[in-house]
Amino acid sequence: xxxxxxxxxxxxxxxxxxxxxxxxxxxxxxxxxxxxxxxxxxxxxxxxxxxxxxxxxxxxxxxxxxxxxxxxxxx
Amino acid sequence: xxxxxxxxxxxxxxxxxxxxxxxxxxxxxxxxxxxxxxxxxxxxxxxxxxxxxxxxxxxxxxxxxxxxxxxxxxxxxxxxxxxxxxxxxxxxxxxxxxxxxxxxxxxxxxxxxxxxxxxxxxxxxxxxxxxxxxxxxxxxxxxxxxxxxxxxxxxxxxxxxxxxxxxxxxxxxxxxxxxxxxxxxxxxxxxxxxxxxxxxxxxxxxxxxxxxxxxxxxxxxxxxxxxxxxxxxxxxxxxxxxxxxxxxxxxxxxxxxxxxxxxxxxxxxxxxxxxxxxxxxxxxxxxxxxxxxxxxxxxxxxxxxxxxxxxxxxxxxxxxxxxxxxxxxxxxxxxxxxxxxxxxxxxxxxxxxxxxxxxxxxxxxxxxxxxxxxxxxxxxxxxxxxxxxxxxxxxxxxxxxxxxxxxxxxxxxxxxxxxxxxxxxxxxxxxxxxxxxxxxxxxxxxxxxxxxxxxxxxxxxxxxxxxxxxxxxxxxxxxxxxxxxxxxxxxxxxxxxxxxxxxxxxxxxxxxxxxxxxxxxxxxxxxxxxxxxxxxxxxxxxxxxxxxxxxxxxxxxxxxxxxxxxxxxxxxxxxxxxxxxxxxxxxxxxxxxxxxxxxxxxxxxxxxxx
Ligand SMILES: Nc1nc2c(ncn2[C@@H]2O[C@H](COP(=O)(O)OP(=O)(O)OP(=O)(O)O)[C@@H](O)[C@H]2O)c(=O)[nH]1
Ligand SMILES: [Mg+2]
Numbered sequence: 001x002x003x004x005x006x007x008x009x010x011x012x013x014x015x016x017x018x019x020x021x022x023x024x025x026x027x028x029x030x031x032x033x034x035x036x037x038x039x040x041x042x043x044x045x046x047x048x049x050x051x052x053x054x055x056x057x058x059x060x061x062x063x064x065x066x067x068x069x070x071x072x073x074x075x
Numbered sequence: 076x077x078x079x080x081x082x083x084x085x086x087x088x089x090x091x092x093x094x095x096x097x098x099x100x101x102x103x104x105x106x107x108x109x110x111x112x113x114x115x116x117x118x119x120x121x122x123x124x125x126x127x128x129x130x131x132x133x134x135x136x137x138x139x140x141x142x143x144x145x146x147x148x149x150x151x152x153x154x155x156x157x158x159x160x161x162x163x164x165x166x167x168x169x170x171x172x173x174x175x176x177x178x179x180x181x182x183x184x185x186x187x188x189x190x191x192x193x194x195x196x197x198x199x200x201x202x203x204x205x206x207x208x209x210x211x212x213x214x215x216x217x218x219x220x221x222x223x224x225x226x227x228x229x230x231x232x233x234x235x236x237x238x239x240x241x242x243x244x245x246x247x248x249x250x251x252x253x254x255x256x257x258x259x260x261x262x263x264x265x266x267x268x269x270x271x272x273x274x275x276x277x278x279x280x281x282x283x284x285x286x287x288x289x290x291x292x293x294x295x296x297x298x299x300x301x302x303x304x305x306x307x308x309x310x311x312x313x314x315x316x317x318x319x320x321x322x323x324x325x326x327x328x329x330x331x332x333x334x335x336x337x338x339x340x341x342x343x344x345x346x347x348x349x350x351x352x353x354x355x356x357x358x359x360x361x362x363x364x365x366x367x368x369x370x371x372x373x374x375x376x377x378x379x380x381x382x383x384x385x386x387x388x389x390x391x392x393x394x395x396x397x398x399x400x401x402x403x404x405x406x407x408x409x410x411x412x413x414x415x416x417x418x419x420x421x422x423x424x425x426x427x428x429x430x431x432x433x434x435x436x437x438x439x440x441x442x443x444x445x446x447x448x449x450x451x452x453x454x455x456x457x458x459x460x461x462x463x464x465x466x467x468x469x470x471x472x473x474x475x476x477x478x479x480x481x482x483x484x485x486x487x488x489x490x491x492x493x494x495x496x497x498x499x500x501x502x503x504x505x506x507x508x509x510x511x512x513x514x515x516x517x518x519x520x521x522x523x524x525x526x527x528x529x530x531x532x533x534x535x536x537x538x539x540x541x542x543x544x545x546x547x548x549x550x551x552x553x554x555x556x557x558x559x560x561x562x563x564x565x566x567x568x569x570x571x572x573x574x575x576x577x578x579x580x581x582x583x584x585x586x587x588x589x590x591x592x593x594x595x596x597x598x599x600x601x602x603x604x605x606x607x608x609x610x611x612x613x614x615x616x617x618x619x620x621x622x623x624x625x626x627x628x629x630x631x632x633x634x635x636x637x638x639x640x641x642x643x644x645x646x647x648x649x650x651x652x653x654x655x656x657x658x659x660x661x662x663x664x665x666x667x668x669x670x671x672x673x674x675x676x677x678x679x680x681x682x683x684x685x
Contacts, residue, residue, distance in 0.1 A: 034264070035260070062386045
């Protein structure tokens with residue numbers, strides 16, 4: 001399952017970060033996404049449910065489903 | 076010998092706050108990522124007397140530069156900054172409350188092989204939430220000094236200063252490892268395991284932040300809250316400023332009367348009363364407005380709400396062809412487009428960045444407030460609609476809205492034509508809410524007030540004197556039209572007459588190219604020379620009699636768009652590295668301004684029927 005498919009307020013762990021265009025893997029890692037980290041969707045944007053606001057450990061990060069789909073998670 | 080140190084760390088971890096605290100500097104600080112976009116140098120002396128040359132730099136998450144602000148920081152680390160060698164010491168700053176997420180950056184930077192010290196900043200906020208960190212474990216494993224700090228307080232920086240002294244005594248070369256290179260996921264793995272040992276006690280995200288965000292990020296209440304915040308801000312700016320502005324206006328008029336009574340009938344007396352006091356005075360009266368607006372924007376920027384607004388707006392911005400990251404530069408442009416345009420440096424994608432730069436001048440900046448307020452006070456009745464909303468404030472809000480909506484339309488068109496490009500990733504950290512750091516707040520307000528007054532004392536003063544001379548001479552002139560100023564205005568008049576502008580406006584718009592509020596000063600001088608002795612009331616009253624309502628409305632419409640700010644155009648040129656975009660911005664804004672003023676003039680004439 002991917003972070004973009006996670007239900008709101010369900011806590012999951014990152015299992016993998018995929019490679020993609022525009023060095024998305026490095027970008028996600030640099031802001032702090034890493035295997036084993038706890039993530040949870042805490043809010044959706046008002047239009048078309050995008051972007052999503054994610055809690056990563058204690059950090060809150062907004063990103064689009066387009067980016068979140070590179071993050072694989074496990075419940 | 077002085078030691079060169081650089082502040083490096085993720086965006087928004089408090090580098091600039093620390094820089095200001097240590098050096099007494101005036102770097103801008105605010106509670107969102109990407110505030111600092113250029114390098115700033117300062118000096119301080121450690122308690123033991125070591126001279127330090129300190130650099131504040133833009134925040135970076137990693138060692139790959141993707142946007143032009145990140146390039147500044149990375150160039151510095153690589154010794155590629157013009158005229159500046161590699162730093163002797165890197166001060167890595169990490170937000171203590173987010174140690175787990177950000178510690179890998181310290182491991183990555185350590186591999187550069189430059190002496191380094193780790194500062195866990197905002198320790199007060201981490202402790203408030205119940206986090207405990209054991210720095211000795213970090214020191215031992217990283218083999219570099221690690222301190223906690225509270226950059227906003229002198230006492231909170233002492234720990235760092237003392238540790239720095241002992242590091243210098245021991246020799247800074249001890250605080251480095253041999254250069255290495257691990258890939259990011261390996262570094263993350265070791266950082267996570269180290270963080271797990273160093274964080275003695277973990278806590279949930281700050282409770283106040285969670286409560287506010289349950290409203291601020293809500294799909295329905297969030298946008299409502301954003302609209303209310305912006306609406307209240309502009310209403311408050313308008314209504315709170317009314318009293319002090321009126322008061323100053325009265326004071327300026329009395330001063331002019333007093334001067335006229337004392338030395339009125341000499342040429343110097345007239346220059347002073349009709350030229351300088353009428354010109355400079357009519358602008359200075361708006362100082363309270365500028366101060367109140369900046370106060371609001373500074374508080375908003377310091378609170379952390381800007382990133383929430385960017386979150387709410389991202390999808391709408393995306394559909395207009397912009398990026399959520401463009402929201403903060405655009406909102407900052409409500410204070411002034413110049414820093415707004417500079418802060419677009421955080422936008423990675425060059426085309427997105429240029430689109431944002433081109434529409435930033437459409438955000439109603441503080442320099443338009445004197446123009447708007449003057450015209451609104453003169454022509455819009457001070458009544459309440461729906462029983463509680465002032466009509467004048469509503470018109471003001473409408474002008475802001477007109478700027479914003481046209482910015483979206485322009486962005487949409489630009490994106491389809493001259494600045495096409497693929498959408499870029501949007502990844503933005505939302506910090507916890509914070510109270511403003513009052514020292515920085517104070518510095519920001521004083522800075523805004525000083526630069527406003529400085530312009531009044533330089534550009535507007537010069538314009539007032541020159542215009543007074545041009546409007547007064549030749550002495551044989553019996554009307555404005557026969558004066559030198561009138562002759563100049565007559566050149567432009569044929570072009571401006573179709574949109575309802577009279578010769579006085581035509582004259583005022585020429586010096587008004589320097590900055591928007593200059594036109595107000597110019598009108599003050601022009602009408603004062605014409606009115607002479609009979610000027611016992613403020614400029615608003617004079618305009619009320621001299622202009623028709625359609626002319627006044629057309630003038631407002633003109634100012635929503637007109638590129639009457641030299642500094643903005645110069646900044647566009649500098650930031651895009653080409654005169655082409657500055658000229659393009661000038662022409663397209665001028666074109667829209669002309670059309671909008673013309674339409675407003677003719678439509679309102681039709682409606683009013685004169
Ligand atoms: N309570 C508290 N607030 C802090 C501390 N240090 C910084 N802040 C606040 O944190 C916010 C960010 O500070 P800045 O100094 O602008 O951060 P920065 O690292 O320069 O950010 P960028 O320039 O965007 O990279 C501001 O609102 C500061 O007032 C601290 O030690 N304690
Ligand atoms: Mg900064």
